[in-house]
Amino acid sequence: MDDTIRIVQITDPYLLANIHYPEVLPIQVFENILTHINLLPHPPDLLILTSEVLQQRRNDTLRLLQRLDIPFYWVAHEQNASFNVKGTHFIMLNSCSKNHSQGYLGNDTLDFLQNDLENSWAYPCIVTLRHHPLAIRTLTPPKDTLKDAGQFLSILDQFYHIKAVLFGHIHHDFMLERNDIWFFASPAICPISPNNPAVVFQYRLLDLTSEGEVEVSLMKV
Template sequence: MRLIQITDCHLHADPEARSRVGFPLRQLQAVIEHARRQRPDILLVTGDVSEDETPLSYRHAVEAFSSLECPWFWLPGNHDLPQCMAEQREILDDIDLGDWRLLVLDTQVSGQPHGELGQAQLQTLAERLEEDDKPTLLAMHHPPVEVGSVWMDAIGLQDREALWQTLAAYGQVRAILFGHIHQAFASRHSLQEGEVAVYGCPSTTDQFLAGSPEFAIDEASRPGYRVIDLKGKTLTTWVERVNL
């Protein structure tokens, strides 16, 4: 099973709209074409699909994602309108990956850049993990750990400690995939039942400068995506960058 993660497309209704240093729709299309070579079984989009929150921006996204010709799933980021997304494509919270399971979490706090899961969603997560002990991936938009940038850590997942407390009893959770940070990231979080791998993903548009205390664009970096291979109980992952 090969899963491709893309994130933070920040599309506009205008297909020729610019970002800070590029053209979001053109860059997304280039990433999709590059990802096609990987022969993915599933595409996962981890939020901030739109920049201007317009129905047309989501239609551009649906057309691009569907061109990959594999099943695809998405979740909202802090820039998104979930209702507008759902009108285009259902937002699922439990995805069968064969030997693995993918649980999707909504970290959006309406009108705010930071994320939060909330006690009700954490309780539901625990109940879902009680149901099945097969290897599990979690997907969300906001990072559940600090990533080493003061400004970004301030707008990460605010109740991350509550998440880790919830996961402490469930050793089947092997990895968490997230977006939001516009850069590659890999870490591990130790729990009583074992380690959980934590992976961030480059944006399909502008990249943020890793380790910067203040907001900064990494103009030397390129758009990219993450490849996740699931074979038996083994997860292998890497990041691909795309020349424009």
Template sequence: MPSPSPQTSVLVVQLSDSHLFAEAEGSLLGMNTRDSLQRVIDTVLAEQPAIDLVVASGDLSQDGTLQSYQAFRDLSARINAPAHWFAGNHDEMPQMAQAAAGGDFLEPVIDVGEWRITLLNSAVSGSVPGYLADDQLQLLAQSLSEAPDRHHLVCLHHHPVSIDCKWMEPIGLRNPHALFDVLDRFPQVKALLWGHIHQDFNSERNGVQLIASPSTCIQFKPRSEDFALDELAPGYRWLRLFNDGHLETGVSRVTGHQFTVDLTGEGY
């Protein structure tokens, strides 16, 4: 069998911060979050004909109920691809695990194409900011060291760098230096991906692409001093991971629908 072409690739779709409720009519700052997720998935299906993996990067639920996770599982099952989840600060792991029973949704290490994707749990029960406990840092180091010939994408919920948004500065990852101490040891790391900030973000550090994504519901206004919502529509991120180690990525948002959002909201 011939070796794969350097241009052979896999497609990853990221769904982030869906904030579902137990009730189908549950709304966050005026937006029905099941409806917005449904419309984002409609957009994914219309735009991406061959998806290799779906990553749900935390805050699947707003209220931490089993019903909300079951709703996420049911809605996202329309995408014909393996799906993997990890927790955000609004999530409750026992209920998430119950909803994930019978599948490998919570497996943290995935090999796809010539890449390895490692999903870290930065959520701390009862806390909005995140922290990577020793077991998560050990998981990361082991995942990277065991696959030196693969390209690596590392994912977590909380932002590990400043996004120039003052009100979000205190609620990111509390120990980013511990994360980067591990990443800096492994040149095969190509990108770091997160959710939490409900907005598009793309930067670079030491040759590693730093990427964050919009929410499938409400959007936070970039570079805001105080909590503020944006009028941009819900969306998702796609990542095309090439066998030669480079990646292409972009954000796509729902079009053709006017969402209701309470722009006077002071928190979520």
């Protein structure tokens, strides 16, 4: 595992309330998931939240995350950012928009993505955002793709060092390979299917090897 970078993706915790499961406290679920992550035999190198975090529980969220000895990043309501971890380049894009419920990047963010990819060509790259850039069949909303998904994908198609795109918002497990790039979404931490006795709380574990191979699994809590 020394030459492999391990990433945990958790998404859509909705920590303020859980209308479908009033007996479940979302903040307690979140705490249990973080405890589960902390006990993994091979600790992650970083944790990524591909979701918004409601302002009313932001301090609670921070308090729980800061207990971990793992760097964490939010992909929403934050400035676009990029950084390297263990020789892998990460690009974090803010796709939240007050005017577009399905998400919108806008010209400034797309320019940031283009420039950053041009400058990071020597490293394997993972791009993250909250909203889904591919059309996905789902039985529940949201069904609309990212407003400027076409522009986003056309930029990705210009580069060969992108290994994966991580996103949330759809509340379902999803994986698809497109033009040699893997697209991954993980289920929402707090599920949206009411009265389902089979429901479990899940997060995604992603390992990127030094050879550029991507291995993923869903962890159940």
